[in-house]
Amino acid sequence: xxxxxxxxxxxxxxxxxxxxxxxxxxxxxxxxxxxxxxxxxxxxxxxxxxxxxxxxxxxxxxxxxxxxxxxxxxxxxxxxxxxxxxxxxxxxxxxxxxxxxxxxxxxxxxxxxxxxxxxxxxxxxxxxxxxxxxxxxxxxxxxxxxxxxxxxxxxxxxxxxxxxxxxxxxxxxxxxxxxxxxxxxxxxxxxxxxx
Ligand code: FE2
Ligand code: FE2
Ligand code: FE2
Numbered sequence: 045x046x047x048x049x050x051x052x053x054x055x056x057x058x059x060x061x062x063x064x065x066x067x068x069x070x071x072x073x074x075x076x077x078x079x080x081x082x083x084x085x086x087x088x089x090x091x092x093x094x095x096x097x098x099x100x101x102x103x104x105x106x107x108x109x110x111x112x113x114x115x116x117x118x119x120x121x122x123x124x125x126x127x128x129x130x131x132x133x134x135x136x137x138x139x140x141x142x143x144x145x146x147x148x149x150x151x152x153x154x155x156x157x158x159x160x161x162x163x164x165x166x167x168x169x170x171x172x173x174x175x176x177x178x179x180x181x182x183x184x185x186x187x188x189x190x191x192x193x194x195x196x197x198x199x200x201x202x203x204x205x206x207x208x209x210x211x212x213x214x215x216x217x218x219x220x221x222x223x224x225x226x227x228x229x230x231x232x233x234x235x236x237x238x239x
Contacts, residue, residue, distance in 0.1 A: 048178075050185070051159050058152075059160040064170045067161040068119045071180070072112055073129050074157065078149060079108035080131040085146065088136035096201040097139055097194050100215075103206040103239035104146070104187050107213030111180045118173055143195045150188035154181050182228045183213040190215050207236035 061067055086101035112128070119126045136142060158181030165173035190206070207216040212229040220233035 048182075051162065051178075051181070052155075053159040053163070054155045057156040057160060059157045061160050061164040064161075064165045064168050064173045065119060065122055067164055067177075068115045068173060069126075071157070071161060071177070072115045072119065073131075074153065075108045075111045075115065075180075076129050077131040078153075079105045079112065080133050081149075082108065082146065084133035084136050085139070085142040088142060089139045092139050094139045094198070094201065096204065097143070097198070099239045100190060100194055100206050101142075101146070103208050103215050103237075104190070106237060106239070107183060107187065107208050107215055110208075110210065110213040111183070114176045114179070118176060140195060140198055143191050143198075147188050147191045147195070150184045150191065154184040154188065158184065179212040179228055183209075183215070186214055186228075190217055193217065206239040207233070208239065210235055210237055 062070070082101045082105035086098045086105065089095070089098035089101055116126070116128050134145075137145075158177050162174055162177045162181065165177060194201075204218045207220050208214070209216075209226040209229060209231050211231040212226060214226050214228045216233070216236065220236060222233060224233040225231065226233065226236075
């Protein structure tokens with residue numbers, strides 16, 4: 045992965061790191077909450093007539109499941125009996141407000157939670173966890189961008205589809221270059237999942 049300059053922790057960070065295994069579990073918990081929430085927000089968007097935003101929420105719910113998978117696998121390497129958590133969906137509000145709620149969660153993860161966990165994993169010398177946390181951290185920033193774009197264009201939605209990288213959870217809006225690669229993990233765009 046290229047040298048990155050967007051890995052610093054914001055000064056008002058609230059994440060208190062534990063061991064890397066604890067941090068992986070905390071991340072799985074957060075991702076589980078996110079995927080559950082986005083699935084509920086997708087249904088609300090559909091019901092409110094925002095079909096494109098419904099597809100974006102479903103794409104992001106799928107992306108967070110990829111994060112759960114990669115993080116939970118690392119936990120299971122050291123704790124084979126680990127029970128993956130579940131979460132309850134929050135109440136869905138109007139789609140514009142649901143988007144803001146989603147954006148705030150993504151922003152928290154990308155500049156507070158994940159950089160804190162990355163730093164802790166680096167200090168432990170856990171390269172596998174650094175890689176997984178970094179991929180998720182970078183994907184969350186793109187998720188925030190896609191949500192913000194949806195918020196700004198809520199009065200002029202179109203039929204653009206969303207595409208999810210099955211390796212890292214990156215989300216593209218609109219048909220990707222068929223010969224392209226994921227900007228985060230380098231997976232070929234041919235493998236992206238369409239929503
Ligand atoms: Fe995520
Ligand atoms: Fe996300
Ligand atoms: Fe990727």
